[in-house]
Amino acid sequence: MTDDFSIIPAKAGIQGGGALVAALDPRFHGGDGVTKEQTEPLFAQQAPPATRVRGYWQSVFYRLRHDPVTLVFAAIVLLIVLAALFAPLIAPFDPYKESIVGRLKPFGWRGHLLGTDELGRDVLSRLLYGGRVSLSMGVAPVLCATLIGGMLGVIAGFVGGRTNTAIMRTMDVFYAFPSVLLAVAIAGAMGGGMANGMLALTLVFIPPMCRVAETATTQVRALDFIEAARASGAKTMTIIRYHVLGNVLGPVFIYASSLVSVSILLASGLSFLGLGVRPPVPDWGLMLSTLRQSIYVVPLVCASPGFAIFITSICCNLVSDGLRAAMDVRM
Amino acid sequence: MSFYILRRVLYAIPIAFGVSVVCFSLVYIAPGDPLQTVLPPDATAETIAIVKHAYGFDKPLPMQFLIWLGRVLTGNFGVSIATRRPVFLEVTDALSNTALLAMFAAPIAFLTGYVMGVVAGCFPGRWLDRVVTGAAVMGVSLPNYWLGIVLVIVFAVELMLLPATGMGPSGSTGFHIYEWSSAKFLVLPVATLAMIPIGILSRTTRAAVAEVRNQDFVQTLRAKGLSEWAVIRHVLKNSLPTVMAVMGLQFGYLIGGSILVETVFTWPGSGFLLSKAIINRDVPVLQGTILTLSLVFVATNLIVDLLQSLIDPRIGRA
Numbered sequence: 001m002t003d004d005f006s007i008i009p010a011k012a013g014i015q016g017g018g019a020l021v022a023a024l025d026p027r028f029h030g031g032d033g034v035t036k037e038q039t040e041p042l043f044a045q046q047a048p049p050a051t052r053v054r055g056y057w058q059s060v061f062y063r064l065r066h067d068p069v070t071l072v073f074a075a076i077v078l079l080i081v082l083a084a085l086f087a088p089l090i091a092p093f094d095p096y097k098e099s100i101v102g103r104l105k106p107f108g109w110r111g112h113l114l115g116t117d118e119l120g121r122d123v124l125s126r127l128l129y130g131g132r133v134s135l136s137m138g139v140a141p142v143l144c145a146t147l148i149g150g151m152l153g154v155i156a157g158f159v160g161g162r163t164n165t166a167i168m169r170t171m172d173v174f175y176a177f178p179s180v181l182l183a184v185a186i187a188g189a190m191g192g193g194m195a196n197g198m199l200a201l202t203l204v205f206i207p208p209m210c211r212v213a214e215t216a217t218t219q220v221r222a223l224d225f226i227e228a229a230r231a232s233g234a235k236t237m238t239i240i241r242y243h244v245l246g247n248v249l250g251p252v253f254i255y256a257s258s259l260v261s262v263s264i265l266l267a268s269g270l271s272f273l274g275l276g277v278r279p280p281v282p283d284w285g286l287m288l289s290t291l292r293q294s295i296y297v298v299p300l301v302c303a304s305p306g307f308a309i310f311i312t313s314i315c316c317n318l319v320s321d322g323l324r325a326a327m328d329v330r331m
Numbered sequence: 332m333s334f335y336i337l338r339r340v341l342y343a344i345p346i347a348f349g350v351s352v353v354c355f356s357l358v359y360i361a362p363g364d365p366l367q368t369v370l371p372p373d374a375t376a377e378t379i380a381i382v383k384h385a386y387g388f389d390k391p392l393p394m395q396f397l398i399w400l401g402r403v404l405t406g407n408f409g410v411s412i413a414t415r416r417p418v419f420l421e422v423t424d425a426l427s428n429t430a431l432l433a434m435f436a437a438p439i440a441f442l443t444g445y446v447m448g449v450v451a452g453c454f455p456g457r458w459l460d461r462v463v464t465g466a467a468v469m470g471v472s473l474p475n476y477w478l479g480i481v482l483v484i485v486f487a488v489e490l491m492l493l494p495a496t497g498m499g500p501s502g503s504t505g506f507h508i509y510e511w512s513s514a515k516f517l518v519l520p521v522a523t524l525a526m527i528p529i530g531i532l533s534r535t536t537r538a539a540v541a542e543v544r545n546q547d548f549v550q551t552l553r554a555k556g557l558s559e560w561a562v563i564r565h566v567l568k569n570s571l572p573t574v575m576a577v578m579g580l581q582f583g584y585l586i587g588g589s590i591l592v593e594t595v596f597t598w599p600g601s602g603f604l605l606s607k608a609i610i611n612r613d614v615p616v617l618q619g620t621i622l623t624l625s626l627v628f629v630a631t632n633l634i635v636d637l638l639q640s641l642i643d644p645r646i647g648r649a
Contacts (some may be wrong), residue, residue, distance in 0.1 A: 002370055061352075066606045164440035167603075169345070169349075170349075172346055172349075173346060173349030173350060173352075173353060174353070176346050176347075176350050176625055176628060176629045176632075177350070177353075177585075177587070177621075177625045177628065178348070178584050178587035178588040178593065178624070178625075178628055179588065180584070180587070180590060181588055181590065181605075181621065183625055184590055184605065184606075184609070185354075185357055185605075185617075185621045186360070188359070188608075188609035188617065189357040189358065189360055189617065190360055205558065216439075226436060261471075261472060265472075267472050268474060269474065269476060269591050272476050272591065272594075273590070273591070273594060273606055273609070274586070274609075274610065275609065288477060288480065290475070292595075295480065295483060295484050295488055296488055299488055299489070301482040302480065302484070303477070303480060303481055304485060305477075306474055306476075306477025306478075306480060307477075309474045309477060310472060310473055310474060310477060313472040313473075313474065314468060314469060314472035315467055317471065317472045318468060321468070
């Protein structure tokens with residue numbers, strides 16, 4: 001995996017002059033991470049306005065704006081997030097209100113659009129509320145793993161030597177577990193529950209995240225502009241913060257976005273096995289697992305939580321694909 | 332070449348050691364005492380001390396680990412708390428059932444995914460490519476536990492063609508693969524398991540084929556006047572190492588990551604054993620199953636790496 005796209009400079013306006021660092025770091029050629037204020041004067045001095053080149057993020061947004069498929073699916077993801085966020089406002093019923101007469105009713109029964117579950121609770125309301133748990137259980141581990149794994153990877157890649165060996169060989173051990181197995185093993189050993197489930201998923205995602213960050217950092221570190229920056233007297237922290245992170249964040253971000261869908265699937269899978277949230281809290285995986293007993297009574301109602309998981313995960317996947325395409329300079 | 336093989340095999344040893352450390356510590360990250368499940372809640376301090384000594388929990392942790400490792404290396408995984416059977420037998424029985432599923436799911440998934448990927452990669456941007464890419468995205472986004480439930484609803488509940496769960500009709504002894512009455516229990520789990528590898532494999536194959544097709548040597552082959560079929564043959568051969576790596580990984584996932592699908596179909600495999608062990612807090616079975624499955628995964632990766640170096644001489648030289 002060589003996610004070196006933001007490292008290879010797209011040849012732009014700068015010719016000759018300017019600091020050596022500026023000439024070598026791709027972001028001065030309209031790479032990433034440079035704010036508009038920083039870019040403008042540079043180009044204003046050295047490039048004629050007619051051939052002004054778009055900044056990296058500008059061109060990413062330009063490509064995203066002209067990618068209707070990604071936009072549509074991003075809108076659906078946004079809709080799902082908003083629906084979960086505003087569940088108390090839009091849910092037609094109380095997600096915890098049970099009813100003895102109204103158990104396992106089909107779609108549309110007495111205003112229950114998606115029917116009722118085995119305790120007579122409204123499935124649509126529970127799906128809306130469940131989105132809060134399922135989405136946060138999907139996104140939070142990715143965020144934590146990106147922070148921790150990314151940091152470890154940058155340290156391993158930048159320091160190199162023994163530190164690199166120590167960190168990366170430890171990660172290799174966790175690579176030796178299939179992701180589902182590792183998540184189930186950790187969550188199972190710790191006794192389940194939402195916090196433990198999230199912790200387990202975070203631990204599952206740290207090693208691959210670390211590897212992506214390490215690969216990108218190692219590649220950047222070997223490039224001339226780092227050497228040039230050091231020669232010009234830049235402090236190590238400045239080099240890491242500005243030159244390394246600016247070039248590593250792209251691949252890390254793309255990879256993290258692709259993990260969201262995996263994380264949602266795994267999180268719901270843990271709940272499905274009884275290792276996620278505990279009843280009666282609504283959660284898509286848990287709902288699927290309890291409704292599974294009733295497939296002979298109301299099959300469509302029983303399938304609906306899984307459908308929610310599927311739609312969310314496929315939309316996240318397609319948005320991530322779109323982001324990758326937009327951020328990949330080579331394409 | 333032989334140096335590469337030796338190095339790769341030796342490299343698997345520290346990994347396997349690390350895996351066993353992780354499996355051993357699983358018991359200790361659990362909240363509370365690992366003995367909680369064995370002891371009655373009203374046990375006296377004296378009983379606790381006796382049981383602790385009997386299980387070796389009174390020794391320092393590294394000692395405990397070495398003793399445990401020594402037992403595991405001789406195939407002694409302890410006794411299941413729930414069934415009182417040796418864990419080794421429980422795990423091997425379950426693993427053979429999981430392997431049975433994988434033996435059917437893997438060829439189906441690999442063949443379908445590969446063909447789909449090659450077709451898409453050879454016609455990038457055309458409608459066939461779009462159909463395959465769309466199907467592949469669906470394959471990787473499907474929660475396979477949900478797909479299993481949907482298949483059960485369609486084929487077992489509505490059409491009543493196939494059995495919903497289990498392995499063999501009730502009261503039957505053994506599994507007879509050549510008899511439809513037994514074999515029909517395989518159909519739904521295998522179809523469910525195959526879905527994700529199909530999606531992943533067709534995506535990677537498409538990417539690999541498309542990338543090789545863009546390389547300069549393909550241009551040269553065309554310029555030499557080779558027929559399109561001969562060119563495609565070269566392309567496929569060069570994209571094979573990438574595809575094989577993914578296949579190996581997916582085979583490992585079929586064995587090690589089948590817990591969700593096996594739970595849906597109550598298939599008595601290693602994943603089902605694991606989920607039962609979690610529910611019963613059966614620590615020896617939990618440890619034994621996870622250790623076995625992860626070691627199988629390590630071994631699969633090793634074999635794939637070696638096979639890869641056989642078909643791609645560039646790897647061995649590096």
